[in-house]
Amino acid sequence: MKIAVYGPAFNERSEAAIQTLIVYLKSKTAQVIFEKNFHASIVAESNIDIRSFGFATFESLDRSYELLISIGGDGTILRAITYVKDLEIPIVGINTGRLGFLATIPINNIESAMDRIFLGQYRISKRSLLSLSTDSKDAVFDLNFALNEITVSRKNTTSMISIETWLNDEFLTSYWADGLIVSTPTGSTGYSLSCGGPVIMPEADSLVLTPIAPHNLNARPLVISSKRVIKLKVSGRENVHLVSLDSRINTLTNNTTITIQKAPYNIHMLELEEESFLETLRNKLLWGADHRN
Numbered sequence: 001m002k003i004a005v006y007g008p009a010f011n012e013r014s015e016a017a018i019q020t021l022i023v024y025l026k027s028k029t030a031q032v033i034f035e036k037n038f039h040a041s042i043v044a045e046s047n048i049d050i051r052s053f054g055f056a057t058f059e060s061l062d063r064s065y066e067l068l069i070s071i072g073g074d075g076t077i078l079r080a081i082t083y084v085k086d087l088e089i090p091i092v093g094i095n096t097g098r099l100g101f102l103a104t105i106p107i108n109n110i111e112s113a114m115d116r117i118f119l120g121q122y123r124i125s126k127r128s129l130l131s132l133s134t135d136s137k138d139a140v141f142d143l144n145f146a147l148n149e150i151t152v153s154r155k156n157t158t159s160m161i162s163i164e165t166w167l168n169d170e171f172l173t174s175y176w177a178d179g180l181i182v183s184t185p186t187g188s189t190g191y192s193l194s195c196g197g198p199v200i201m202p203e204a205d206s207l208v209l210t211p212i213a214p215h216n217l218n219a220r221p222l223v224i225s226s227k228r229v230i231k232l233k234v235s236g237r238e239n240v241h242l243v244s245l246d247s248r249i250n251t252l253t254n255n256t257t258i259t260i261q262k263a264p265y266n267i268h269m270l271e272l273e274e275e276s277f278l279e280t281l282r283n284k285l286l287w288g289a290d291h292r293n
């Protein structure tokens with residue numbers, strides 16, 4: 001098995017996970033390649049003698065890889081997908097972060113989880129992506145897709161912005177708010193949820209539009225079919241506004257037409273057979289923790 005390992009810059013919280021994973025993978029007949037900057041960070045900042053294991057490094061991926069292991073939190077997985085793109089390489093996350101809706105393997109369960117992966121005791125959850133395009137030649141996006149959400153928001157002002165919104169070229173409304181989130185089912189437990197959006201099951205063929213602090217209280221989150229093409233146009237007191245694709249941010253000129261739609265490919269998340277999204281919801285959102293109910 002050819003395995004890529006990705007993580008952010010080394011930190012103390014991830015040291016135990018990295019050490020455990022390295023020792024485990026070295027005991028297997030697997031070809032293991034670390035992301036170049038992650039490998040350099042481990043060498044420079046930790047006491048882990050990773051060079052003695054002789055792992056190779058990568059700067060980009062191809063279809064020869066059979067698995068990508070992300071060490072970090074959900075944000076690390078969002079950065080990892082910028083390497084995977086449309087290659088359909090399964091991704092699994094070891095959670096050294098906090099909440100962990102995507103990175104579901106705890107540090108104390110690395111070895112048993114990897115045993116099940118090598119035995120093929122897992123399934124693939126195909127997660128939809130959003131793609132973005134604009135009518136501006138000045139707007140440059142190195143990576144025009146997002147797994148969680150695409151967000152437009154105000155910049156350099158405390159004033160609200162107006163976001164004209166069309167669905168399949170039919171006018172929906174003009175949101176007067178701090179911004180607007182277009183979320184996938186995967187992203188529905190992230191930024192959208194904190195702004196009052198609904199939780200959507202990962203397999204649902206839906207998207208959700210969630211306004212950020214709208215002026216009109218009747219501006220509510222809206223669940224739409226993922227087959228809809230969304231067009232947005234922002235105006236406001238400033239001449240520019242922000243557009244973010246997951247954690248990647250760009251600046252656009254006002255009145256630029258932004259087109260958002262479901263991407264033509266998916267991200268493949270690896271899930272162990274005993275895992276379920278409903279169980280993750282109960283554990284992460286503490287549903288049922290109040291025993292008075």
